[in-house]
Amino acid sequence: MNILLVGAGLSGAVIGRQLAEAGHDCRIIDSRPHIGGNCHTQRDPETGVMLHLYGPHIFHTDDEGVWAYVNRHADFVPFQNRVKTTSQGAVYSLPVNLHTINQFFGTTLRPDEARAFIESKADNSIADPETFEEQALRFVGPELYEAFFKGYTEKQWGCSPRELPASILKRLPVRFNYDDNYFFHRFQGMPRDGYTAMIEDILDHPRITVELETSYDPAMADDADHVFWSGPLDGFFGYSLGRLGYRTLDFERFTYQGDYQGCAVMNYGDRDVPWTRITEHKHFSPWESHEGSPCYREYSREAGPKDIPYYPIRLVEEKSLLTQYIDLARSQEKVTFVGRLGTYRYLDMDVTIREALDTAGVFLGAEKAGTAV
Ligand code: UDP
Numbered sequence: 001m002n003i004l005l006v007g008a009g010l011s012g013a014v015i016g017r018q019l020a021e022a023g024h025d026c027r028i029i030d031s032r033p034h035i036g037g038n039c040h041t042q043r044d045p046e047t048g049v050m051l052h053l054y055g056p057h058i059f060h061t062d063d064e065g066v067w068a069y070v071n072r073h074a075d076f077v078p079f080q081n082r083v084k085t086t087s088q089g090a091v092y093s094l095p096v097n098l099h100t101i102n103q104f105f106g107t108t109l110r111p112d113e114a115r116a117f118i119e120s121k122a123d124n125s126i127a128d129p130e131t132f133e134e135q136a137l138r139f140v141g142p143e144l145y146e147a148f149f150k151g152y153t154e155k156q157w158g159c160s161p162r163e164l165p166a167s168i169l170k171r172l173p174v175r176f177n178y179d180d181n182y183f184f185h186r187f188q189g190m191p192r193d194g195y196t197a198m199i200e201d202i203l204d205h206p207r208i209t210v211e212l213e214t215s216y217d218p219a220m221a222d223d224a225d226h227v228f229w230s231g232p233l234d235g236f237f238g239y240s241l242g243r244l245g246y247r248t249l250d251f252e253r254f255t256y257q258g259d260y261q262g263c264a265v266m267n268y269g270d271r272d273v274p275w276t277r278i279t280e281h282k283h284f285s286p287w288e289s290h291e292g293s294p295c296y297r298e299y300s301r302e303a304g305p306k307d308i309p310y311y312p313i314r315l316v317e318e319k320s321l322l323t324q325y326i327d328l329a330r331s332q333e334k335v336t337f338v339g340r341l342g343t344y345r346y347l348d349m350d351v352t353i354r355e356a357l358d359t360a361g362v363f364l365g366a367e368k369a370g371t372a373v
Contacts, residue, residue, distance in 0.1 A: 006216045007230030009037025011339030011356045013202040018360030020207035029214040041194030047292030049282045050194050056279050060183040061350030067187040074198035076189035081182040087147045087269030097175040111176040135166035151271035156300045230339035233325050246309035252297040260295050312344045
């Protein structure tokens with residue numbers, strides 16, 4: 001079969017590879033001049049530091065199959081993300097853990113005491129939190145919410161945490177011990193030569209062709225037996241029902257000589273600091289040594305029609321438009337919608353790869369191919 005995959009990010013590459021190995025010819029197009037989508041990495045010509053050009057990406061998973069898959073395509077170096085946050089004139093450890101709690105409240109609580117203390121601050125009248133704010137008030141109480149989540153989230157999402165789903169905050173744990181590993185997964189690491197090299201390896205198959213700086217044209221689908229779409233879900237339909245909301249990011253670079261902040265990611269919880277975080281990329285490759293240190297202040301704003309979409313917003317009230325697009329997508333027999341943008345979900349890399357492997361499996365296994373979203 002002739003398969004067209006729109007988007008050369010993780011979804012397109014993984015599905016393309018699975019289908020190519022099964023004997024299908026895969027044409028992968030991408031409008032950008034590089035593969036890898038927003039996982040794209042590139043060495044900085046000035047300092048030699050490996051940059052995550054679209055913001056920090058740390059690989060973490062509990063999925064043994066996905067971990068084995070990425071290790072077949074890249075050499076992974078163990079890496080644990082330890083994020084700090086600057087708030088109200090002090091630096092704290094994230095995710096909220098026993099150190100954060102004791103430092104913030106000036107206490108010396110032990111785990112059980114801290115749990116009881118935070119529980120005493122929680123709003124127990126919220127039985128089933130639906131919004132980000134309800135989730136925060138229910139699980140960390142008002143003080144920690146104000147210091148670490150409210151301002152950051154307003155900057156990151158451009159709206160009140162009352163309008164955002166609880167699922168966004170559920171990404172972050174609260175720990176009653178001193179574990180400050182940002183992620184809880186068993187397998188965590190960084191590809192030694194960056195994500196783009198890993199995706200290049202996935203794409204390295206004689207039945208795969210990649211065309212960069214190539215925009216999708218509906219006529220291309222005529223030559224294909226099936227299309228996998230990893231562009232924006234609403235974009236496939238020409239935004240005919242209206243636009244789903246996305247956040248985009250702006251990065252402001254400065255180069256420091258030495259070590260600027262002592263960690264890869266420093267968040268800024270205060271509302272009056274305009275950036276959400278500063279990423280110092282050389283800390284993502286601690287096995288390398290560079291004197292120059294590129295740092296990026298990150299600003300979030302609503303994506304306009306020409307901006308790169310990063311985060312699907314999924315406002316609580318936006319669900320009905322999404323449902324309509326999902327219905328449209330389901331009616332497309334020849335097209336499968338995949339990935340973060342194609343399914344309009346906040347997906348981590350490991351989930352994206354798992355879903356891509358499963359989608360390819362369903363496609364290859366099913367007589368009637370092409371189950372949408
Ligand atoms: N968040 C926050 N304060 C922080 C870090 C995260 O309020 O210091 C909230 C924010 O709404 C963010 C969400 O938690 O969008 C998920 O955080 P995560 O670190 O997973 O975001 P990502 O790295 O994917 O941008």
